[in-house]
Amino acid sequence: MKPANDRELVARIIERAASRGLTLAVAESLTGGLLADAFVSVPGASRVFTGGIVAYDTALKHSLLGVDAAVLRERGPVDGEVARQMALGVRTACSTSHGEAVTERVGIGVATTGVAGPDPDAQTGQPAGTVWIAVSLGAVERQQLLALDGDRSSIRTAAVAAAIVLLWECFDADGDS
Amino acid sequence: MKPANDRELVARIIERAASRGLTLAVAESLTGGLLADAFVSVPGASRVFTGGIVAYDTALKHSLLGVDAAVLRERGPVDGEVARQMALGVRTACSTSHGEAVTERVGIGVATTGVAGPDPDAQTGQPAGTVWIAVSLGAVERQQLLALDGDRSSIRTAAVAAAIVLLWECFDADGDS
DSSP states (O other): OOOSSHHHHHHHHHHHHHHTTOOEEEEESTTTTHHHHHHHTSTTGGGTEEEEEEEOSHHHHHHTTOOOHHHHHHHOSSSHHHHHHHHHHHHHHTOEEETTEEEEOOOEEEEEEEOOSSSOOTTTOOOTTEEEEEEEETTEEEEEEEEOOSOHHHHHHHHHHHHHHHHHHHHHHTTOO | OOOSSHHHHHHHHHHHHHHTTOOEEEEESTTTTHHHHHHHTSTTGGGTEEEEEEEOSHHHHHHTTOOOHHHHHHHOSSSHHHHHHHHHHHHHHTOEEETTEEEEOOOEEEEEEEOOSSSOOTTTOOOTTEEEEEEEETTEEEEEEEEOOSOHHHHHHHHHHHHHHHHHHHHHHTTOO
């Protein structure tokens, strides 16, 4: 059963990931640190949470997260395929290695990309509140389009909450109970 | 004159950086996204803020930010030299390039590393509230040690506020008024 509030949900996600030996990393654009904060604010998060990348500048989505440059150019940064590649890419970016060998591969990636507002996206004209979230958990991949109301702050907060719920659902999809 | 509150101070920092053509990136450990959020929450932050790296796992401070592995091993992650290298390293990590050529070099790096608690640092025994913050702005480098009181949430919030003030002071040190 899904817990009643976000903080409890994050604590339960940390327990579930830890019990399965999975680490977690986040890739953020419009939420700019708030998704990382949702995990780090929970004591003991370091058992699971390894790190995050705030790729606010579109070019960083390619250079730090490995999102395909042609996709970014053709579709703009607020796109389901971009979100998918961000979630997958941060699992690689935040994996740790010694020399050439990856010693700890991150098991879960969560991503957000969208228009926080107040203005529409300069490149595509997508309105404020248009947000894609994505999760990559083991072999499970999920993306979801959100159309959020409110000001910049409420759009960013709602995007984080939705990403956490999507992550929770992916645990079920991956066969864990 | 330093503005009265944090949000106003960040808005003024964005103005100052923009007027000098400087971009900004952040490297965070214990503040885990809150420092990035302090910038992204201000509309128009994209004029200056390029991105951030939450290197929560110590190994990521080396792999993503280029902090010297021997320094991390010998001193642990909560250290002035580690903070200095994080602030400098994120300027490189968040610079954008086309092929081999760096096309936009980030002008300002801000970093936090510390013990959020409730427990002391497992490796060094440093108590909760021990925090190093650092700024790298042009050729100016500043590091500051904080000893903060309170719970995990207040320690992390106070670390962000102190980093923003240190950044503000570095503008003056760099000769801007």
